[in-house]
Amino acid sequence: MELLEKAKAGNKPSIARLISIVEEGTPESAAVLREIYLETGGARLIGVTGPPGSGKSTLTDKLVKACRNKGKTVGVIAVDPTSPFTGGAILGDRIRMSGIALDEGVFIRSMGTRGSLGGVSKATHNAIKVLDYAGFDYIFIETVGVGQSEIDIVKTADSVIVVSVPGLGDDVQASKAGILEIGDIFVVNKSDRDGAERVVIELAQMLDLNPNKDIGWKPPIIKTVASRGDGVDELNDKVNEHYDYLLESDEITERRKIRLANEVMEVLMKHAETYVHSRLEEEEFTSKKLDKILSRELNPYDVVDEILEKTFK
Amino acid sequence: MELLEKAKAGNKPSIARLISIVEEGTPESAAVLREIYLETGGARLIGVTGPPGSGKSTLTDKLVKACRNKGKTVGVIAVDPTSPFTGGAILGDRIRMSGIALDEGVFIRSMGTRGSLGGVSKATHNAIKVLDYAGFDYIFIETVGVGQSEIDIVKTADSVIVVSVPGLGDDVQASKAGILEIGDIFVVNKSDRDGAERVVIELAQMLDLNPNKDIGWKPPIIKTVASRGDGVDELNDKVNEHYDYLLESDEITERRKIRLANEVMEVLMKHAETYVHSRLEEEEFTSKKLDKILSRELNPYDVVDEILEKTFK
Numbered sequence: 001m002e003l004l005e006k007a008k009a010g011n012k013p014s015i016a017r018l019i020s021i022v023e024e025g026t027p028e029s030a031a032v033l034r035e036i037y038l039e040t041g042g043a044r045l046i047g048v049t050g051p052p053g054s055g056k057s058t059l060t061d062k063l064v065k066a067c068r069n070k071g072k073t074v075g076v077i078a079v080d081p082t083s084p085f086t087g088g089a090i091l092g093d094r095i096r097m098s099g100i101a102l103d104e105g106v107f108i109r110s111m112g113t114r115g116s117l118g119g120v121s122k123a124t125h126n127a128i129k130v131l132d133y134a135g136f137d138y139i140f141i142e143t144v145g146v147g148q149s150e151i152d153i154v155k156t157a158d159s160v161i162v163v164s165v166p167g168l169g170d171d172v173q174a175s176k177a178g179i180l181e182i183g184d185i186f187v188v189n190k191s192d193r194d195g196a197e198r199v200v201i202e203l204a205q206m207l208d209l210n211p212n213k214d215i216g217w218k219p220p221i222i223k224t225v226a227s228r229g230d231g232v233d234e235l236n237d238k239v240n241e242h243y244d245y246l247l248e249s250d251e252i253t254e255r256r257k258i259r260l261a262n263e264v265m266e267v268l269m270k271h272a273e274t275y276v277h278s279r280l281e282e283e284e285f286t287s288k289k290l291d292k293i294l295s296r297e298l299n300p301y302d303v304v305d306e307i308l309e310k311t312f313k
Numbered sequence: 314m315e316l317l318e319k320a321k322a323g324n325k326p327s328i329a330r331l332i333s334i335v336e337e338g339t340p341e342s343a344a345v346l347r348e349i350y351l352e353t354g355g356a357r358l359i360g361v362t363g364p365p366g367s368g369k370s371t372l373t374d375k376l377v378k379a380c381r382n383k384g385k386t387v388g389v390i391a392v393d394p395t396s397p398f399t400g401g402a403i404l405g406d407r408i409r410m411s412g413i414a415l416d417e418g419v420f421i422r423s424m425g426t427r428g429s430l431g432g433v434s435k436a437t438h439n440a441i442k443v444l445d446y447a448g449f450d451y452i453f454i455e456t457v458g459v460g461q462s463e464i465d466i467v468k469t470a471d472s473v474i475v476v477s478v479p480g481l482g483d484d485v486q487a488s489k490a491g492i493l494e495i496g497d498i499f500v501v502n503k504s505d506r507d508g509a510e511r512v513v514i515e516l517a518q519m520l521d522l523n524p525n526k527d528i529g530w531k532p533p534i535i536k537t538v539a540s541r542g543d544g545v546d547e548l549n550d551k552v553n554e555h556y557d558y559l560l561e562s563d564e565i566t567e568r569r570k571i572r573l574a575n576e577v578m579e580v581l582m583k584h585a586e587t588y589v590h591s592r593l594e595e596e597e598f599t600s601k602k603l604d605k606i607l608s609r610e611l612n613p614y615d616v617v618d619e620i621l622e623k624t625f626k
Contacts, residue, residue, distance in 0.1 A: 034614040272585040301347040
């Protein structure tokens with residue numbers, strides 16, 4: 001396939017086209033994924049997650065530049081909230097990352113968060129495969145770290161950077177807990193603001209509650225002011241240190257195994273969903289039976305049993 | 314079952330115990346759900362969602378009090394971020410809602426957001442069924458409206474209240490887009506703050522983009538200062554107006570049908586997941602095959618085909 005060859009040679013329009021294909025999940029998409037899989041596995045995957053307004057885009061921007069300074073090529077996938085009415089990713093192709101958007105060695109892609117559960121996750125994993133196949137040395141995945149699906153997307157990256165920020169109120173401190181256990185490196189960004197030290201202390205206290213805290217990698221907490229570049233060198237050093245740790249401990253194999261298992265499970269469940277859906281249609285589930293369940297003439301649990309019986313071997 | 318009788322009679326410890334049972338998804342849980350289903354459907358379901366720090370708890374508190382003043386009983390399910398290390402919901406049983414927590418006619422429950430995709434949603438729907446069965450007139454579901462899974466939980470409530478707040482930065486304005494289409498009533502809380510008018514205007518503009526805006530219910534935008542009670546009466550009026558609209562247009566049947574279909578689909582997919590998992594175990598998928606896929610000797614898409622072939626009729 002000419003498109004694959006061009007993408008492999010680094011042709012950006014071809015890479016963009018390939019990502020669009022694998023996003024859609026068409027039969028063509030399955031063929032592409034099958035063909036490229038055996039030539040993936042070379043890229044280093046870095047997840048960046050944090051609440052809205054924490055400055056993760058700026059931080060990613062700086063980290064990408066650091067990679068570029070070492071002559072590495074970089075792909076960036078930004079999982080953005082999506083407009084319900086336009087269907088497109090609101091933030092577009094990250095116009096804010098203007099510093100790197102025109103760089104030949106950088107490819108930036110926005111992914112919308114709309115669609116069914118697991119949909120974004122699958123689309124993101126597939127896009128990562130295309131970038132991996134296209135030969136990018138580093139792939140950054142940036143998500144809003146609040147919802148479970150967003151967390152699931154980054155949690156199996158080789159290194160996960162969790163970004164916090166002072167002054168977002170109590171609720172946010174609680175939300176952060178959901179992403180505590182997935183962080184390899186914690187960043188308190190906008191650390192020139194009031195309350196930064198308190199966020200550092202709270203994070204340290206929460207990490208200290210982890211019963212496994214003395215085993216393996218100890219997640220550092222780094223203060224940055226990404227807009228000024230403060231602390232970015234230190235963060236970059238820690239990212240590299242973490243990668244060395246992954247290689248030495250061979251934890252990288254374990255992580256990639258988990259990531260792979262999750263992906264296979266996703267593909268399987270997507271297929272399972274299709275099977276179940278078509279079975280529901282055959283049963284005229286959407287109209288007649290649903291009415292009877294609503295009027296409490298039928299019990300939905302009996303209906304479920306019936307469908308399962310007919311669907312699985 | 315004595316527990317069911319007690320819960321039906323409004324005994325709070327029994328209700329709490331029943332919710333714990335249906336949360337766990339055990340065989341006992343299935344039996345309970347099957348038994349209570351035919352006696353549910355009487356409660357009015359109101360979803361409240363908004364970003365962390367928007368004051369949705371305070372707002373819910375005030376709405377609950379308004380229901381109580383009319384002599385109605387109220388159940389509240391707060392879907393809270395969960396601590397990764399303790400496993401429990403950080404905010405506990407909503408100590409902040411102290412104004413209503415001791416009221417005999419109010420039952421409050423926190424649900425954690427941890428676990429697999431779809432897990433929270435299923436647990437929440439099951440808890441709603443228990444409260445419905447126990448005879449509460451109103452059930453409020455409160456979630457952080459950022460992640461897709463949180464949105465999926467509230468979007469099929471009879472009425473959905475989307476809470477915004479000034480001053481959370483650009484990112485949040487974008488995030489809000491993801492929940493725009495599910496809102497029946499929009500609230501700009503903390504409207505005494507700078508920028509409140511801008512949030513109202515932005516919301517109005519975004520709603521105006523909806524191609525279906527002239528069909529059916531037109532979502533109002535209401536300014537509140539929940540902590541002082543400002544605007545709460547107006548909000549309450551709108552909630553009742555929306556309910557009247559649902560009844561008159563019979564849209565309530567349509568909504569409940571969609572909710573039911575989603576729930577049945579969730580139950581089916583949960584079962585499908587169990588089938589696929591056990592199939593993976595039989596295939597020793599987690600060890601041997603995964604290694605071969607990682608080393609690129611095997612293509613995961615071939616493995617998926619093989620498993621699907623063996624799983625579905």
